[in-house]
Amino acid sequence: MSERAPEQVATTYREAVRAGLREALQREPRAFLMGEDIGRYGGCYAVTKGMLDEFGPERIRDTPLSESGFVGAGIGAAMAGMRPIVEVMTCNFSLLCLDQILNNAATIRHMSGGQFSVPIVIRMATGAGRQLAAQHSHSLEGWYAHIPGIRVLAPATLEDGRGMLWTAMNDPDPVLIFENIMLYNMGGTIDAAAGAVDIDRAVVRRPGRDVSLLTYGGSLWKTLEAAATLKEQGIDAEVIDLRTLRPLDDATIMESVRKTRRAVIVDEGWRSGSISAEIATRIVEQAFWSLDAPITRVCTEEVPIPYPKHLEDAALPSREKIEAAVRKVVGR
Amino acid sequence: MGEFRMPSLGSDMEKGTLVEWLKKPGDTVRPGDVVAVIETEKGAIEIEAFEAGTFERSLVDIGQTVPVGTPIAVINGGVRPSAPIAAPAAAVPRQAASAPPMAPRIAGPVEGLKVSPAARKLAAERGIDVTQIRGSGPDGSIVFTDVESYAPGVKPTAQAPIPSAPSKEKRATPPDMGMRSIIAAATARSKREIPHYYLSHEVDITRALKWLAKTNTRRTPDERLLPAVLLLKALARALRKHPGFNGFYEENAFRLSDRIHIGVAIAIRGGGLVAPAIHDTDKLSLDDLMERLRDLVTRVRQGRFRSSEISDPTITLTSLGERGVDTVIPVIYPPQVAILGAGTPRKQPMIADGKVRVRDVITLSLAGDHRASDGHSGALFLVAWANLLQHPEEL
Numbered sequence: 213m214s215e216r217a218p219e220q221v222a223t224t225y226r227e228a229v230r231a232g233l234r235e236a237l238q239r240e241p242r243a244f245l246m247g248e249d250i251g252r253y254g255g256c257y258a259v260t261k262g263m264l265d266e267f268g269p270e271r272i273r274d275t276p277l278s279e280s281g282f283v284g285a286g287i288g289a290a291m292a293g294m295r296p297i298v299e300v301m302t303c304n305f306s307l308l309c310l311d312q313i314l315n316n317a318a319t320i321r322h323m324s325g326g327q328f329s330v331p332i333v334i335r336m337a338t339g340a341g342r343q344l345a346a347q348h349s350h351s352l353e354g355w356y357a358h359i360p361g362i363r364v365l366a367p368a369t370l371e372d373g374r375g376m377l378w379t380a381m382n383d384p385d386p387v388l389i390f391e392n393i394m395l396y397n398m399g400g401t402i403d404a405a406a407g408a409v410d411i412d413r414a415v416v417r418r419p420g421r422d423v424s425l426l427t428y429g430g431s432l433w434k435t436l437e438a439a440a441t442l443k444e445q446g447i448d449a450e451v452i453d454l455r456t457l458r459p460l461d462d463a464t465i466m467e468s469v470r471k472t473r474r475a476v477i478v479d480e481g482w483r484s485g486s487i488s489a490e491i492a493t494r495i496v497e498q499a500f501w502s503l504d505a506p507i508t509r510v511c512t513e514e515v516p517i518p519y520p521k522h523l524e525d526a527a528l529p530s531r532e533k534i535e536a537a538v539r540k541v542v543g544r
Numbered sequence: 545m546g547e548f549r550m551p552s553l554g555s556d557m558e559k560g561t562l563v564e565w566l567k568k569p570g571d572t573v574r575p576g577d578v579v580a581v582i583e584t585e586k587g588a589i590e591i592e593a594f595e596a597g598t599f600e601r602s603l604v605d606i607g608q609t610v611p612v613g614t615p616i617a618v619i620n621g622g623v624r625p626s627a628p629i630a631a632p633a634a635a636v637p638r639q640a641a642s643a644p645p646m647a648p649r650i651a652g653p654v655e656g657l658k659v660s661p662a663a664r665k666l667a668a669e670r671g672i673d674v675t676q677i678r679g680s681g682p683d684g685s686i687v688f689t690d691v692e693s694y695a696p697g698v699k700p701t702a703q704a705p706i707p708s709a710p711s712k713e714k715r716a717t718p719p720d721m722g723m724r725s726i727i728a729a730a731t732a733r734s735k736r737e738i739p740h741y742y743l744s745h746e747v748d749i750t751r752a753l754k755w756l757a758k759t760n761t762r763r764t765p766d767e768r769l770l771p772a773v774l775l776l777k778a779l780a781r782a783l784r785k786h787p788g789f790n791g792f793y794e795e796n797a798f799r800l801s802d803r804i805h806i807g808v809a810i811a812i813r814g815g816g817l818v819a820p821a822i823h824d825t826d827k828l829s830l831d832d833l834m835e836r837l838r839d840l841v842t843r844v845r846q847g848r849f850r851s852s853e854i855s856d857p858t859i860t861l862t863s864l865g866e867r868g869v870d871t872v873i874p875v876i877y878p879p880q881v882a883i884l885g886a887g888t889p890r891k892q893p894m895i896a897d898g899k900v901r902v903r904d905v906i907t908l909s910l911a912g913d914h915r916a917s918d919g920h921s922g923a924l925f926l927v928a929w930a931n932l933l934q935h936p937e938e939l
Contacts, residue, residue: 473662473688504660504687543682 219404226396228370229259229335232377233297235407237267240295240381244271246282247299256301257337257396283309283334287316287386290332295381300336303352303390317386318361329384333377339392339430339480340528346516349524351480353390353429354487357457362386364458365411366429368395370402372455375409383411392430392480414461416468420450423538424468426491427478428454431529435478438534447542457487465491466499473504474541478529483511505541510534547615550604551591552671553584553851560584561609562616567599573619575675580616581848585726587818588847589854594673597621658685666691671855693799723816731875738793738876739914743922744885747930748894750904755936772808772863773833775886777939778932779861780804780826786925788917789882790858798881798916807857807877808837810844818844819860819877820853830939864888871907881913882922884929 223231236243245260245267251274254261264272275282279300286298300306306313317330340349357364363383367373373391380387417432418439427435432453439449450468454460469475475495479488492507513527550560560582567579578590579599600618604610659667659674663686667674674686677694681687734740752774760768783790783804791801804826807819822828822836843849862874863886872885887907894903908930912922932939 473660501661501665504662505682505685540682543680543685543687 220401221404222399223370223402224396224400225370225373225391225398226257226259228374228402229367229377229391229396230261230263232374233260233263234266235374236295236297236377236381237263237271239378242293243295243297243381244273244289245297245299246273246275246286248275248277248282248301250274250299255299257391257393259391259396260299279305279308280312283312284316286332286334287312287320287330290330290386291320291328295331295333297333297335297377297381300334302337302348302350302393304348304350306334306336306352313356313362313386313388314359318359321385322361330386331381331384332386333380333389334386335389335391337393338390339394340512340517340524341394341430343519343521343524345519349517351482351512353388353457354479354481354485354490356388356390357460357487357490359458362388362458363411363456365389365456366454367391368429368432368453368455370398370400371406372409374402374406376411376455378408379411387411390429394430395433398433411456412459412461414452414454414456414464416450416464417453418449418451420448420472422448422472422542423450423474423476424465424472425449425451425476425478425534425538426454426465426468427451428457429480431478431480434529434531435534438531438538441531441535442538445539445544447538447544449538454491460491460494462494462498465495469495469499470502473502475503476508476510476534476537476541478510478534480512480529482514483509484514486511505543508537508541510537546618546620548579548593548617548619550582550610550612550614550616551851552612553589553854557584557612559609559611560589562604562606563588564606565602565617566590567617569599569601571599573597573599578850579619585723587723587812587844587849590848590850592851593619594675595619595621658683660685660687662688663691723812727816730877734876734878738878738881740876740911741914741919741922742873742909742911743919743926744871744873744907744909745926745930746905746907747933748896748903749889749906749933752933752936753889753904767831767834769830769834770837771889772865773830773837774933774936774939775863776806776808776822776825776837776861777828777830777833779859779884779929780806781932781939782925782929783859784826785928786921788921789912789925791881791916792858792879793881793913793916794879798913801858803858805856805858807860807880808840809860809862810841812847813845818849818854819857819862820844820849821857823852823856859883861886872909874909874911876911876913881916883911885909885911 249256250260251264251272283298286296289296300309317332320328320330338351338353353364353366363385365376365380365387367376376389380389418436425435425439435451439451442449450472452464452468477488477491479486481487488509488511492509495507510529510533512529515527517527518524562580563583564581567573573579573593574596575594577593579593580591581588582591597619600620602617604616610616657675658679660681666688672691672694677686677690679686680690756769756771787800790804791799803824805821805823806825807821809817809819811817820840822840828836857880859880860877860883862872862883864872866888868888870887872887874883874885876883889904889906891902892905893900894905908926910922910926
């Protein structure tokens with residue numbers, strides 16, 4: 213075997229997720245896709261476009277508009293030995309199947325005394341920024357991260373968009389994957405042979421000394437842009453991509469915060485009772501004596517997400533808000 | 545505030561014995577006031593209050609030995625402690641073989657002062673009083689790096705009064721073995737960790753001694769200046785131009801101190817020595833310096849010096865005075881990075897203007913930490929010191 217540099221291919225986040233789905237169906241005969249408009253229409257965000265032709269109607273299943281019904285069917289299929297990958301169009305509609313996720317998927321291993329497991333993967337779009345108005349712009353990944361018994365992933369990069377799925381498929385318990393809608397068109401290059409990635413660890417996307425910026429999903433890129441601007445102002449920010457919101461990778465978070473002694477959490481969820489609140493509490497519990505400044509959060513304003521573009525932008529975490537929060541905690 | 549605790553006056557101190565209370569219930573306490581005298585292996589040390597308040601009551605009896613961090617008194621700063629403070633349970637009997645080392649106690653919040661948790665913890669570990677630190681963090685808060693880079697110095701408030709009634713028996717020099725083991729630990733660590741280099745220089749001090757004799761003829765004996773003050777003042781001035789020898793080597797890095805606190809090695813009767821600081825040596829006139837030196841020597845001989853004097857020196861001078869020895873090759877006191885030595889002044893032939901003359905000569909020496917400086921900069925520093933001694937009227 214001759215050694216050569218890995219081939220890089222241009223792709224988008226949408227195509228990377230699709231590549232992950234195709235690989236899963238090719239490798240795992242028990243796997244199938246199920247969801248609203250994923251077959252003939254190719255998916256609301258066009259992630260599954262072309263897959264009906266490639267894999268056929270047995271494995272790419274359009275469902276009625278009935279989240280509780282098809283997520284429940286997916287849970288049943290998983291218990292019966294299949295490896296269903298269910299797409300809930302957006303997390304906004306997932307509240308209709310919250311009972312299935314919380315009361316069935318997350319509890320059956322426990323309630324059956326370990327006789328049954330639910331190896332289901334549920335994908336859903338999350339986030340705001342496309343002027344879809346209040347009912348279609350929620351970020352509910354933090355809610356799901358509250359639930360013991362499931363794993364919650366937030367892929368932010370092309371590699372994670374493609375590689376987290378296969379690892380999630382091998383998890384014997386339910387895994388929820390939240391894809392931020394603002395990422396689907398994000399382009400870049402990826403190793404042609406990119407494959408499975410771990411779903412346990414947070415990753416330092418940018419090392420720094422002065423402050424730890426903890427974020428995930430769609431906010432990662434705003435945070436990295438803010439860090440680049442701050443660097444020009446002499447503030448060396450470390451950016452952590454949490455990747456997995458449940459279970460949180462406390463070790464990586466605390467290692468960073470103990471080093472920089474300051475933390476700013478960037479979270480597209482609402483502030484009260486958010487995943488950012490959970491992270492802040494853990495930092496206080498585990499790294500209090502390393503802190504030099506109050507832990508600060510940049511979250512979505514506590515309003516229904518507005519429709520007008522300027523108000524929607526004002527409601528969401530932005531590069532400017534992140535920079536201002538960082539300057540405050542480092543005292544500059 | 546509330547609890548006043550047995551302070552740690554060095555990482556090697558585990559416990560202290562209460563010798564004397566200098567405040568009684570109802571007394572007003574100002575920062576810098578001497579609250580009590582404790583006996584440690586380093587000797588009897590006056591411990592100072594960091595905050596203002598009213599001395600409410602003592603929690604430890606005279607003669608009682610307690611571990612570092614134990615509350616020993618309640619000093620009420622206007623805010624009453626929320627819970628009654630129990631007398632220390634961990635008190636160890638006097639003369640106990642050893643007390644278990646305690647983790648440094650972290651002080652509670654100080655009213656009107658923002659101190660980050662990280663800063664508070666480091667300050668507790670290093671025994672630093674955070675009220676003396678200027679904060680650089682958000683809203684003027686004191687953060688980790690402020691404590692890390694803090695060079696302890698004199699308190700901005702009035703000098704602590706020297707108690708007028710020296711006690712009789714408890715003020716005795718501590719057992720030789722205690723003092724000896726402290727010196728053993730410090731010097732062994734120094735020789736183990738510090739790559740010393742040594743320089744020495746023979747200096748003509750005829751002019752300086754003549755100037756001193758002339759100055760002293762007009763003075764009463766208790767106002768007279770000793771050669772040591774010229775050495776100290778010239779050294780402090782040389783340090784201003786060569787700051788690379790003034791500071792601390794800690795955690796693999798040298799930190800300059802912007803204040804100059806020269807430690808003066810003083811032998812203790814009965815064996816051993818200490819090198820307490822003369823704070824801000826460079827800012828004192830020769831007369832003030834002489835007064836401080838007399839006061840310090842007297843108190844050291846009595847076994848009484850202040851906690852800040854022990855922990856603050858940024859460099860040390862050891863002078864063999866009249867012991868008749870030409871050269872001293874001293875050992876650096878960590879975490880300082882240099883120590884200067886002065887031998888006994890002597891008359892010897894020297895060549896000046898092409899002729900052999902009898903001159904007053906002293907051998908000055910420098911031991912430097914090679915991690916912080918080199919022989920080149922050391923030589924410049926040593927010569928600068930010597931040159932300043934040539935113009936005593938300017939000191």
